[in-house]
Amino acid sequence: MNYQIELRHYIYFLAVAEELHFRKAAEKLFISQPGLSTQIKQLENLLKTPLFLRNKKKVQLTPAGVYLKGEVEFILNHLNQTQKQLKLIGKGHLGEVRIGFLGSAMQNVVPNLLLDLKREFPQVHTSLEELSNRAQLHAIQHDLLDLGFVRLSRVPKGLHIKPVYEDTFSLVLPEDHPLEEHRFKSISQLAQEDFILFSKDYSPLYYNTVISICEDGGFRPKVSHKSVHAQTIFKLVENKLGIAIVPTALQIGFQMKVKFIELKKIEQRATLSMIWKEDNRNPVLQNCIKLLFD
Amino acid sequence: MNYQIELRHYIYFLAVAEELHFRKAAEKLFISQPGLSTQIKQLENLLKTPLFLRNKKKVQLTPAGVYLKGEVEFILNHLNQTQKQLKLIGKGHLGEVRIGFLGSAMQNVVPNLLLDLKREFPQVHTSLEELSNRAQLHAIQHDLLDLGFVRLSRVPKGLHIKPVYEDTFSLVLPEDHPLEEHRFKSISQLAQEDFILFSKDYSPLYYNTVISICEDGGFRPKVSHKSVHAQTIFKLVENKLGIAIVPTALQIGFQMKVKFIELKKIEQRATLSMIWKEDNRNPVLQNCIKLLFD
DNA sequence: TCTATTTGATAATTCATAGTTATTAATTAA
DNA sequence: TTAATTAATAACTATGAATTATCAAATAGA
Numbered sequence: 001m002n003y004q005i006e007l008r009h010y011i012y013f014l015a016v017a018e019e020l021h022f023r024k025a026a027e028k029l030f031i032s033q034p035g036l037s038t039q040i041k042q043l044e045n046l047l048k049t050p051l052f053l054r055n056k057k058k059v060q061l062t063p064a065g066v067y068l069k070g071e072v073e074f075i076l077n078h079l080n081q082t083q084k085q086l087k088l089i090g091k092g093h094l095g096e097v098r099i100g101f102l103g104s105a106m107q108n109v110v111p112n113l114l115l116d117l118k119r120e121f122p123q124v125h126t127s128l129e130e131l132s133n134r135a136q137l138h139a140i141q142h143d144l145l146d147l148g149f150v151r152l153s154r155v156p157k158g159l160h161i162k163p164v165y166e167d168t169f170s171l172v173l174p175e176d177h178p179l180e181e182h183r184f185k186s187i188s189q190l191a192q193e194d195f196i197l198f199s200k201d202y203s204p205l206y207y208n209t210v211i212s213i214c215e216d217g218g219f220r221p222k223v224s225h226k227s228v229h230a231q232t233i234f235k236l237v238e239n240k241l242g243i244a245i246v247p248t249a250l251q252i253g254f255q256m257k258v259k260f261i262e263l264k265k266i267e268q269r270a271t272l273s274m275i276w277k278e279d280n281r282n283p284v285l286q287n288c289i290k291l292l293f294d
Numbered sequence: 295m296n297y298q299i300e301l302r303h304y305i306y307f308l309a310v311a312e313e314l315h316f317r318k319a320a321e322k323l324f325i326s327q328p329g330l331s332t333q334i335k336q337l338e339n340l341l342k343t344p345l346f347l348r349n350k351k352k353v354q355l356t357p358a359g360v361y362l363k364g365e366v367e368f369i370l371n372h373l374n375q376t377q378k379q380l381k382l383i384g385k386g387h388l389g390e391v392r393i394g395f396l397g398s399a400m401q402n403v404v405p406n407l408l409l410d411l412k413r414e415f416p417q418v419h420t421s422l423e424e425l426s427n428r429a430q431l432h433a434i435q436h437d438l439l440d441l442g443f444v445r446l447s448r449v450p451k452g453l454h455i456k457p458v459y460e461d462t463f464s465l466v467l468p469e470d471h472p473l474e475e476h477r478f479k480s481i482s483q484l485a486q487e488d489f490i491l492f493s494k495d496y497s498p499l500y501y502n503t504v505i506s507i508c509e510d511g512g513f514r515p516k517v518s519h520k521s522v523h524a525q526t527i528f529k530l531v532e533n534k535l536g537i538a539i540v541p542t543a544l545q546i547g548f549q550m551k552v553k554f555i556e557l558k559k560i561e562q563r564a565t566l567s568m569i570w571k572e573d574n575r576n577p578v579l580q581n582c583i584k585l586l587f588d
Numbered sequence: 589t590c591t592a593t594t595t596g597a598t599a600a601t602t603c604a605t606a607g608t609t610a611t612t613a614a615t616t617a618a
Numbered sequence: 619t620t621a622a623t624t625a626a627t628a629a630c631t632a633t634g635a636a637t638t639a640t641c642a643a644a645t646a647g648a
Contacts, residue, residue, distance in 0.1 A: 003634080006300040022596055035636045037597060047377060049384035057595055057644050064384045071376045074575060075369060082365045083341060089358040090343035281347055281356055297605080316625060329607040331626060351615050351624055 007079075009043040010072045012036055013051065017069040020059045092283030094123040097146045100136040101128070102203070103230055105149035105272055107249040109165050116291045124284050132202045132228065140277050146285045148275045151203045151247075158278050164292055165272040169213065170251060171261040172237050172244040181261050187217030194224035194242035202228045209268050210245045216266070234258055247272075301373075303337040304366045306330055307345065311363040314353045371437045379576070388417040389578040391440045394430040395422070396497065397524050399443035399566055401543040403459050410585045418578050426496045426522065434571050440579045442569045445499045452572055458586055459566040463507065464545060465555040466531045466538040475555050481511035488518035488536035496522045503562050504539045510560070528552055541566075 015025040016036070026033040044051055051065035061069065088094040097117075101110050110128070117124055131139065136148035140159065155161040171190070173179060179189065195214075200207040214221040224242045227233050233244050234256040247270035251260045274292060276285060309319040310330070320330040338345055345359035355363065379389050391411075395404050404422070411418055425433065430442035434453065449455040465484070467473060473483065489508075494501040508515040518536045521527050527538050528550040541564035545554045568586065570579060 004302065006302060008298065008300060008635090023594090031635090032637055033596075034598080034638085039635080041597090047380055049380050054596065055644090059596085062384075064380050067383050068376070068380055071372075071575065075372060075376075078365075078369060078372075082362070082369075086341055086343050086358050086362055089361055090356075095357055279347075279349075283357065302606085317623090325606090326608060327625075328609085328627080333606075335626090348625065349615090353625085 003042075003046075005043065005046050007076075009039060009046070010076065012039050013043055014069065014072050014076065016040060016052065016059070017061055017065060017072075020061075022059065088123065090283060092124075092285075092287040093121050095282065095284045096125040096127065097282065097284045097288055098127045098144070099129070099147045099149070100131040100139055100145045101149040102133065102151060102272070103130055104151075104167075104247050104250045104270075105165075106130070107252045109272055110149060113288065113292060117288065120291065121284070121287060124287075133204075134201065136275065140275060140280075143277070143280070146276060146280055146282050147288055150273055150275055151205050151270060152273060152275070153205050153271075155275055159275055160278055161273050161275045162289075162293075163271050163273045165249075167247045167249050167270040167272070169210070169245050169263045169266065169268065169270055170248040171263060172234065172246055172251075172258050173261065174237055174240050174243075175257045175259050177243070177259070179261075181259075184261050187213060187263070187266070188219060190214075190243065191217070191219035193222070195221040196225040196227065196233050196236045196242040196244045197223055198233070198246075199226040199228055206247075206270065209270070213245060213263070213266055213268050216268075230254065297336075297340075299337065299340050301370075303333060303340070304370065306333050307337055308363065308366050308370065310334060310346065310353070311355055311359060311366075314355075316348075316353065368436050375437060375576075382419065387419065388415055389576065390419040390421060391576065391578045391582055392421045392438070393423070393441045393443070394425040394433060394439045395443040396427065396445060396566075397424055398445075398541050398544045398564075399459075400424070401546045403566055404443060407582065407586060411582065414585065415578070415581060418581075427498075428495065430569070434569060434574075437571070437574075440570060440574055440576050441582055444567055444569055445497045445564060446567060446569070447499055447565075449569055453569055454572055455567050455569045456583075456587075457565050457567045459543075461541045461543050461564040461566070463504075463539050463557045463560065463562065463564055464542040465557060466528065466540055466545075466552050467555065468531055468534050468537075469551045469553050471537070471553070473555075475553075478555050481507060481557070481560070482513060484508075484537065485511070485513035487516070489515040490519040490521065490527050490530050490536040490538045491517055492527070492540075493520040493522055500541075500564065503564070507539060507557070507560055507562050510562075524548065 012025070012029060015029050016022060019025040019028065022036055022040075023033045026036040029036065040052070047068075049064045050062050051068060053060050053062060085094065099110065099113075114126060117126065129145070131145075131148075133150045133152055136145060136150050137152075137156065137159070139145035140148050141156070149164070152161065171184075191214075195210070197210055198206050211221065225236055227236070230246065230250050231254065233246065234254055236242060237244055238257045245263070248260070248262055249270075274289075276289070306319070306323060309323050310316060313319040313322065316330055316334075317327045320327040323330065334346065341362075343358045344356050345362060347354050347356060375392075382389055393404065393407075408420060411420065423439070425439075425442075427444045427446055430439060430444050431446075431450065431453070433439035434442050435450070443458070446455065465478075485508075489504070491504055492500050505515065519530055521530070524540065524544050525548070527540065528548055530536060531538055532551045539557070542554070542556055543564075568583075570583070
């Protein structure tokens with residue numbers, strides 16, 4: 001007499017409480033009547049409370065039995081519901097992804113992903129945070145983030161990286177700059193200008209790419225300012241403190257007195273990549289990755 | 295592979311989820327480690343969802359596991375409470391309510407409720423526990439508590455909140471403090487004093503209210519100490535380590551060398567609210583709620 | 589009153605499986 | 619490299635759930 005109450009006891013109890021008849025309840029449970037009788041008696045012993053009054057020809061619930069019936073119904077329901085939810089979570093149809101991104105990813109890739117997610121898995125929550133490349137790396141490695149959108153060519157061990165979007169670069173010039181789009185031939189025309197760039201720290205890949213675009217044009221750019229915000233860079237250009245080269249996607253969504261000249265012929269591209277941790281087991285993440293490659 | 299999930303599985307799961315270590319969990323359960331391993335694996339098969347990530351030296355919960363842990367905590371607590379209630383009913387008592395409260399509720403609201411309960415339902419048992427706002431929220435959500443008395447303005451989904459008592463605030467000053475009640479005009483007279491407050495963690499609403507009382511008086515209070523016990527706060531004031539602002543009800547029942555000045559003109563009030571879970575099934579709880587609103 | 593029938597409980601038995609011990613493979617730390 | 623520690627696997631043991639067979643008590647019909 002040293003055992004434990006199990007769900008079996010409650011399930012059997014509920015059957016008897018519903019049928020008020022041991023043989024019928026046993027049939028419904030596909031077990032024999034004596035087995036049921038002993039299990040119910042066991043339950044009563046374990047709870048130290050009689051649940052049924054049986055006077056040989058009539059079975060009825062005690063007040064304690066009535067109370068327990070209600071509770072058992074509730075608990076078994078709750079357990080069922082829990083199991084259903086659990087399966088959804090396991091399949092990634094229910095849950096949360098935490099996404100980090102560079103400002104320039106917000107023009108295009110991230111909003112599309114969010115729309116697709118909403119459509120396919122309406123039960124999935126997303127949390128979004130604009131972060132630098134470096135901050136995203138750190139957050140992903142420390143499990144503060146599931147998915148990042150960065151401009152990097154390589155990534156530390158343990159992380160995956162996959163390019164998702166390639167963009168040309170565009171020149172950013174003050175509106176009244178003498179150089180017009182139809183007269184633009186080569187980057188070398190800008191050898192004497194001051195350049196404003198995203199800081200090397202914010203995105204080393206971007207930084208080096210811009211430098212190499214200029215070097216391919218035969219000069220080393222004079223860098224006058226560095227910034228981490230597109231807004232700031234455009235403002236500086238507007239005020240004629242220099243010119244800039246940025247991923248083309250960035251020009252959407254800003255109202256500034258600047259003009260853009262897309263560098264179509266230049267082979268360097270701004271590559272936006274998706275990064276995540278190899279052993280991240282968030283099932284929602286797997287669905288995000290699938291969504292982005294179908 | 296045709297068996298059923300039993301409570302045993304959930305109890306074992308919870309132990310592993312808490313320890314994140316199979317051997318230690320097995321010890322706590324007084325069973326062998328291999329037995330535990332097979333039961334957990336069985337549970338995962340039955341639920342068709344992995345609950346743990348085990349890479350031989352580290353055990354951690356999957357998102358599904360995290361969810362299940364919360365649910366299992368709730369269900370096991372609920373079952374425990376049901377068994378307790380059942381025994382009381384079996385003995386002819388009506389049941390039990392478990393009440394949590396902030397210290398300041400003990401001066402007034404809670405004792406009255408207890409007296410009313412005793413008069414109307416002498417068969418009902420009560421268990422009382424002094425807890426912080428946060429601890430009460432947690433306990434109510436996990437069915438460790440039926441009713442809480444807190445100072446909060448809002449409450450998570452699934453819980454009900456109802457204000458039960460509004461109190462003015464009072465200044466607490468050392469007995470020989472130069473400021474006398476009849477010469478008190480405005481809180482701004484105290485701009486230079488050090489303040490002792492209940493810690494923000496204990497009751498964020500209280501904390502912010504006191505800060506805003508001072509800011510309405512035109513200054514930002516210097517906070518020198520924080521505490522979670524009225525006793526301690528009064529002792530600190532007595533020893534001239536600062537002054538305090540507390541709900542007026544608190545002054546009853548302490549013998550200290552401090553004086554109180556009620557802030558009658560100040561619009562902020564200390565609101566004590568009652569909270570409970572929407573789907574709490576304790577029948578006695580409904581009676582408590584009725585008692586407090588008649 | 590005497591059967592016949594139906595109820596839940598008891599007794600003896602069987603058998604499924606929870607839990608055991610012994611061992612292994614993988615990982616980390618020294 | 620070795621030593622120590624982890625969780626998983628394999629073979630087994632023994633607990634106790636469930637079975638069959640039976641009983642005693644209650645009801646209903648003749």
